[in-house]
Amino acid sequence: MNAVSIQYPIASPPDVGDAAPLGSGVIWLRLPVPGALRHINVWLLEDGAGWTLIDTGMNVAAAREAWDGPFTAVLGGRPVTRIICTHHHPDHAGLAAWLADRFGVAVYMSEPEERLLRDALAAGPRHDAVRARVAAFERDGLTVTPEMRPMAEFEGYRRVMSGIPAEIRRLANGDEIWIGGVRWVAHLVRGHTDGQLVFHAPDAGLLIAGDQVLPRITTNIGIYPEREDPDPLASFLDSFGCLAALEPEPLVLPSHGDVFRGLRRRLEELRAHHAETLAEVEGLVAEPMTAADLAGRLFRAPLDPLNRMLAVGETLAHLHYLAARGRLRTVEEPGTPRRYAPVPRR
Numbered sequence: 001m002n003a004v005s006i007q008y009p010i011a012s013p014p015d016v017g018d019a020a021p022l023g024s025g026v027i028w029l030r031l032p033v034p035g036a037l038r039h040i041n042v043w044l045l046e047d048g049a050g051w052t053l054i055d056t057g058m059n060v061a062a063a064r065e066a067w068d069g070p071f072t073a074v075l076g077g078r079p080v081t082r083i084i085c086t087h088h089h090p091d092h093a094g095l096a097a098w099l100a101d102r103f104g105v106a107v108y109m110s111e112p113e114e115r116l117l118r119d120a121l122a123a124g125p126r127h128d129a130v131r132a133r134v135a136a137f138e139r140d141g142l143t144v145t146p147e148m149r150p151m152a153e154f155e156g157y158r159r160v161m162s163g164i165p166a167e168i169r170r171l172a173n174g175d176e177i178w179i180g181g182v183r184w185v186a187h188l189v190r191g192h193t194d195g196q197l198v199f200h201a202p203d204a205g206l207l208i209a210g211d212q213v214l215p216r217i218t219t220n221i222g223i224y225p226e227r228e229d230p231d232p233l234a235s236f237l238d239s240f241g242c243l244a245a246l247e248p249e250p251l252v253l254p255s256h257g258d259v260f261r262g263l264r265r266r267l268e269e270l271r272a273h274h275a276e277t278l279a280e281v282e283g284l285v286a287e288p289m290t291a292a293d294l295a296g297r298l299f300r301a302p303l304d305p306l307n308r309m310l311a312v313g314e315t316l317a318h319l320h321y322l323a324a325r326g327r328l329r330t331v332e333e334p335g336t337p338r339r340y341a342p343v344p345r346r
Contacts, residue, residue, distance in 0.1 A: 005262055005265060006215065006260055006261070006262035006265055006266055007260060007261045007262055008215075008258045008259070008260050008261075009251070009259065009260075009261060010022070010028075010258060010259050013028070013030070013258050013259070014028055014029065014030045015030065016030050016031070016032045016038065016039045017030065017031070017032060017062070017065075017066045017070055018030060018070060019044075019070070019071065019074045022253075022259070024182065024201070024204045024206060025045055025046035025179075025180045025182065026043060026044070026045055026046075026206065026253070027043070027044040027045075027074060028041060028043065028253070028259065029041070029042045029043070029044055029066075029071060029074070030042075031057035031058070031062075031063045031066055031091075032057075032060070032062040032063055032066070033057075033058055033060075033063075033091050034058075034060060035306075037091070037256055039256065040055065040057055040058070040091040040092070040255055040256060041055075041253065041254065041255050041256065041257075042054060042055040042056060042057055042255075043055065043208055043253060044074065044075075045179045045180060045182075046179075046180040047081055047082065047179045047180045048081075048180060049078060049079075049081075050078050050079045050080060050081035050082075051075060051078060051079070051080050051081065052080075052081065052082045052083075052084065052179045052180075053080050053082070053083045053084070053099070054084045054085075054086065054199065054208055055084075055085060055086055055091075055092045055093070055210075055255065056083065056085065056092065056093060056094060056095035056096045056098075056099055057091065057094060057095050058090045058091045058094035058095065058160045059090065059094040059095050059098065059160045059161055059162040060094075060160060063094070063095060064095070064098070067095070067099065079103050079105075080099060080102075080103040080105060081103070081105055082105055082106065082108065083096055083099060083100055083103075083105055083106070083107045083108065083165075084107075084108045084109070084171070084177075084197075084199075085107060085108070085109040085113065086109075086196055086197050086198065086199075086208070086210035086211070086255070087109070087110075087113045087192070087193045087195065087196040087197070087210060087211070088109070088113040088114070088116045088117035088120070088193065089193065089211070090157060090160040090161055091255070092210070092211075092255065093107075093109070093113075093117060093161070094160050094161050094162060095162050096162065096165050097161075097162040097163035097164060097165045097166070098162035098163075099162075100165045100166065100167070101165075101166065105167075106165070106167040106168065106169045107165040107167065107168050107169070108168075108169050108170070108171050109168065109170070109171065109195075109197070110170065110171055110172065110188055110195035110196070110197050111170050111172070111195065112193075112194035112195025112228070113193065113194070113195045113196070113197075114168050114170065116193065116194065116195075116226060116227070117161075117164065118164060119226060120154045120157050120158070120161075120226065121154075121157075121158055121161060121163065121164055129226070130152075130153045130154060132225060133152060133153070133154075133224075133225040133226060134149075134152050134153065136225035137152055137225070137309065137312065138337070139337055139338055140290055140291040140292060140312060140316060140337060140338055141290025141291060141292035141293055141312075141337040141338075141339075142291070142292040142308070142309070142312050143292075145305065147305045148305035148306075148308065148309060150305075151305055151306050151309055152309065156306065171186050171197055172186070172188065173186065173187060173188035174186065174187075177199070182201050182203065182204050183201065183202070183203060184199045184200065184201045184208075185199070185200045185201075185202070186198075186199055187199075187200060187242055187243075189210075189212045189236075189239040189242065189243070190229055190232065190235035190236070190238075190239065191212070191219070191221050191229075191232050191233065191235045191236025191237070191238075191239055192210075192211045192212060192219050192220065192221060192232075192236065193227070194227050194228055194229050196210050196211065196212055197210070198210050198212055198243075200246055200250060201250075202246075202247070202248075205248055205250050205251055206250050206251050206253060207243075207246060207250035207251070207252050207253065207263065208253045209252050209253060209254045209255070210254075210255050211254075211255050211256070212236075212239060212243070213243065213252060213254060213263065213266055213267065213270070214254050214255070214256050214257055215252070215254055215257040215258060215260045215266060216257050217256065217257065218270065218273055219236070219270075220310055220313070220314055221233050221236045221274075221314060221317050222310060222312075222313025222314045222316065222317050223313055223316040223317050223320055224313050230320065230324075231317075231320055231321060231324055232317050233274060233317045233318060233320070233321040234321055234324070236274075237271060237274065240267045240270075240271065243263060243267060244263070244264050244267055246263070249261070249263055249264060250263060252266075274318075277298075277318055278318055278321065278322060280298070281294065281298070281315070281318045281319065281322060282322055282327055282328065284297055284298070285319075285328055285340055285341065285342055286342065287341065287342075288331050288339040288340065288341040289339055289340060289341075290337045290338065290339050290340075291312050291315045291316045291319055291338075291340070292312050292315075292337075294315050294319070294340070295308075295311040295312045295314075295315040298311070298315055299311040299315075319340045322340075323340065326343060327343065328340050328341065328342065328343060329341050329342075329343050
């Protein structure tokens with residue numbers, strides 16, 4: 001199980017809005033995403049007389065135009081017969097309802113991700129869950145500005161989702177799915193969200209990795225009020241055991257960036273990255289401070305409202321990890337935001 005270096009075997013990745021065949025009945029589609037990410041990779045798998053689609057892209061005009069235009073030729077007159085969403089985030093499930101309605105098919109996802117999707121789309125501006133979400137951010141020292149409020153109140157989420165699919169079927173950890181004669185095994189991995197699914201095809205040597213393992217950027221691991229996992233960084237690191245044990249070491253199909261080999265090496269890099277971040281956080285907390293204050297020190301570049309919220313969420317995940325292991329302590333006082341402080345030396 002020696003880790004090999006990371007390699008990018010596909011010489012010509014598809015441009016945004018285009019597609020490239022990978023072999024084994026898999027087609028790599030790249031859809032536009034607003035903002036710094038620029039794209040999401042989604043996967044079209046040959047499935048008898050049709051196609052299974054894994055992830056959908058975001059509900060934005062450019063992505064819909066790709067499905068109406070270039071991807072029509074990729075489908076070759078064969079229908080999508082099944083849609084699987086690795087998780088509920090808009091770039092992965094934003095067009096699920098739109099495409100499911102177009103093809104008259106079900107959408108598959110895990111139970112935790114279905115709950116998160118339904119809760120976010122059901123929550124209007126005056127919904128109790130929305131008020132609680134805003135209050136939770138403010139409890140950790142984040143001032144929810146007017147510019148930030150659409151994200152805090154799920155309005156930004158609803159804007160780039162096509163709705164709740166008419167039929168959602170659940171997949172669980174360990175479920176096996178046969179697609180075009182290839183066996184794929186679903187693995188539920190937490191950390192990035194509460195129930196993301198990744199899919200391993202042992203015989204084909206492929207792993208559709210969602211956002212759990214990305215080749216060049218680090219996955220956002222954050223604490224957000226709507227989630228149930230109290231220690232997502234621990235969950236994320238724990239998932240590495242399952243992924244590192246996959247044999248043979250697969251070609252990784254990530255949601256962002258290029259297809260790569262070197263899964264175990266990348267897991268080592270991610271583990272080291274979070275160890276360094278935890279040490280940095282612990283070193284910065286020399287006196288009591290809120291998660292929002294600490295995020296300002298960790299993320300020094302100017303951030304837009306959405307990324308400011310994500311930065312606070314990621315900072316919280318590292319603070320919770322340290323507090324749960326006795327390396328920091330929480331300070332809760334009435335009328336003031338929650339703070340984190342060093343553990344007194346004995």
